[in-house]
Amino acid sequence: MEDQAETTERPRSALPEVSSTQQDRYHELFKHCAELEPVHAAVADPCDRASLEAAIRASETRLINPILVGPEKSIRSVAEAASLDLTACEIVDCPPGAAAAAAAVALAREGKAEVIIKGSLRANELLHEAVMAGTGLRTERRMSHAFVMDIPSYASPLIITDAGINIFPSLAEKRDICQNAIDLANVLRFDEPRLAILSAVEHVTKKIPSTVEAAALCKMADRGQISGALVDGPLAFDTAVSAEAAQQEHISSPVAGRANILLVPDIESGNMLVKQLMFMSGAVGAAIVLGARVPIVLTSSSDKLRTRLASATVALLLAHAKRRSMRVLPAAG
Numbered sequence: 001m002e003d004q005a006e007t008t009e010r011p012r013s014a015l016p017e018v019s020s021t022q023q024d025r026y027h028e029l030f031k032h033c034a035e036l037e038p039v040h041a042a043v044a045d046p047c048d049r050a051s052l053e054a055a056i057r058a059s060e061t062r063l064i065n066p067i068l069v070g071p072e073k074s075i076r077s078v079a080e081a082a083s084l085d086l087t088a089c090e091i092v093d094c095p096p097g098a099a100a101a102a103a104a105v106a107l108a109r110e111g112k113a114e115v116i117i118k119g120s121l122r123a124n125e126l127l128h129e130a131v132m133a134g135t136g137l138r139t140e141r142r143m144s145h146a147f148v149m150d151i152p153s154y155a156s157p158l159i160i161t162d163a164g165i166n167i168f169p170s171l172a173e174k175r176d177i178c179q180n181a182i183d184l185a186n187v188l189r190f191d192e193p194r195l196a197i198l199s200a201v202e203h204v205t206k207k208i209p210s211t212v213e214a215a216a217l218c219k220m221a222d223r224g225q226i227s228g229a230l231v232d233g234p235l236a237f238d239t240a241v242s243a244e245a246a247q248q249e250h251i252s253s254p255v256a257g258r259a260n261i262l263l264v265p266d267i268e269s270g271n272m273l274v275k276q277l278m279f280m281s282g283a284v285g286a287a288i289v290l291g292a293r294v295p296i297v298l299t300s301s302s303d304k305l306r307t308r309l310a311s312a313t314v315a316l317l318l319a320h321a322k323r324r325s326m327r328v329l330p331a332a333g
Helices: 021-031 049-060 072-081 098-109 123-130 171-187 209-222 237-241 243-248 267-281 305-325
Strands: 039-044 064-070 090-093 115-118 144-150 158-161 194-198 230-235 261-263 284-290
Touching: 021 305, 039 049, 039 098, 039 305, 049 064, 049 072, 049 115, 049 305, 064 072, 064 098, 064 305, 072 090, 098 115, 098 123, 115 123, 115 305, 144 171, 144 267, 144 305, 158 171, 158 267, 171 194, 171 209, 171 261, 171 284, 171 305, 194 209, 194 237, 209 230, 230 237, 237 243, 237 261, 267 284, 284 305
Parallel strands: 039 064, 039 115, 064 090, 158 261, 194 230, 194 261
Antiparallel strands: 144 158, 144 284
């Protein structure tokens, strides 16, 4: 990454639109990046103003060195219309959509990009290329989606998973989803990751399969198959996040009432939960795909600039954590 050395000398500017106490948590994440150099990020098909502006602003704040992957003519047209400066951006000219997704994935496989960011293409186009056998970004882990939620009424950041990729995950897949989220929580320096496995009720019953799987996941955590967090379940949403509700249900555990990671039963419940929090509780959520060779930022067309930069911040922290884990140890003898 030859040009990273030059960019690290520039001071990292502040996140935009930060004025309320809610946004202080994103500031905390951002402060963790103070000593980190930006990473090369392949931005797949940034052919709308929102995604292109976010990439450029993430460059200005020294989160990423953008590689814009898509039709150059369209990218330059959007930049000109929005008065955006592309000087700091590398452009890889290719067709839009699936072709841009494939090119971005190839850059990651070749080690030329440490992060992939979704532009104006559809999420399923990018994910299809990422999970392709042989040419994608699969690892031994199941890929999963996580929202890092900032909820005004909750005492801590909250990771909700999986509300974006796995539709009806199996027990083995839920194990990976749990571990991906726990690893993320530790990278984000949660004081004590506490994972609640959600269901409709707190007792185990064969009539609700998610309660049986929750019990199995807890035993897997006891046996070290899931590590790095306190794990409890099944818990209903209220007993997971409300100490008062947990007390009323006579549930005593270090997770109940104070969870900071929520594993949902399936994508339907997760998607509804996240959108309820966003549209009825004023929550915002940075979206990231975990378990791939590189972190993948999945933004929505409605995401504001602050949310997009928060997602890039999470990706930067994950990329540097991967760097640390891949450092070559001295040869024996």
